[in-house]
Amino acid sequence: MVKAQPRNGPVRALLRLTLLPVRAPFLVVLLAVSAYLGMQWVLVYPHEAVSLLALPRHQQLFWSVECLHSLMVVVLCSMPGYLLAQVSRLMNASKVFTLVFSLLVVSVLAIYMIDLGRLLAEVMILGSSVFLARLDLARIKVVPPPPQLAFVLSIYVLAGIGLGRWLFLEGIWGPFPA
Numbered sequence: 001m002v003k004a005q006p007r008n009g010p011v012r013a014l015l016r017l018t019l020l021p022v023r024a025p026f027l028v029v030l031l032a033v034s035a036y037l038g039m040q041w042v043l044v045y046p047h048e049a050v051s052l053l054a055l056p057r058h059q060q061l062f063w064s065v066e067c068l069h070s071l072m073v074v075v076l077c078s079m080p081g082y083l084l085a086q087v088s089r090l091m092n093a094s095k096v097f098t099l100v101f102s103l104l105v106v107s108v109l110a111i112y113m114i115d116l117g118r119l120l121a122e123v124m125i126l127g128s129s130v131f132l133a134r135l136d137l138a139r140i141k142v143v144p145p146p147p148q149l150a151f152v153l154s155i156y157v158l159a160g161i162g163l164g165r166w167l168f169l170e171g172i173w174g175p176f177p178a
Helices: 010-018 026-044 057-078 080-093 095-114 116-139 146-169
Strands: none
Touching: 026 057, 026 116, 026 146, 057 080, 057 116, 057 146, 080 095, 080 146, 095 116, 116 146
């Protein structure tokens, strides 16, 4: 008598994870967009250091702010319904929070208006690719809880940014200068 194999074994799970970019091709697009952003940021602050810790202090700050900015875009775009529900719940509970949140939104929008060209274009491109990746994952019925999806996509985007930076510094690939 032959024993039946379990349907959800670790090998099957690993195979499904490996085939995820084939089943959801917009994940590859998201990786390409984040790699391009990593290459573009090297062009903004050119340097020869391979390690981020070997950079001058102002360039470390630039990379930290840009990565934090990317993480915020990914979190906002990967769980908008969840975040809006939480914010509206807090705004209903407190008028002070409503005022603080409104001032924060106006301040952030003002900062984007100051540096509208490059920054807003990066936000739109990264946000669109995150939304497309979410739609593609929903199409193949891979829908983890919103915080887990935000965490995984954040790691994915940061890995793509690091990959793009590495590809550019090694001379393997680079964006065309504008």
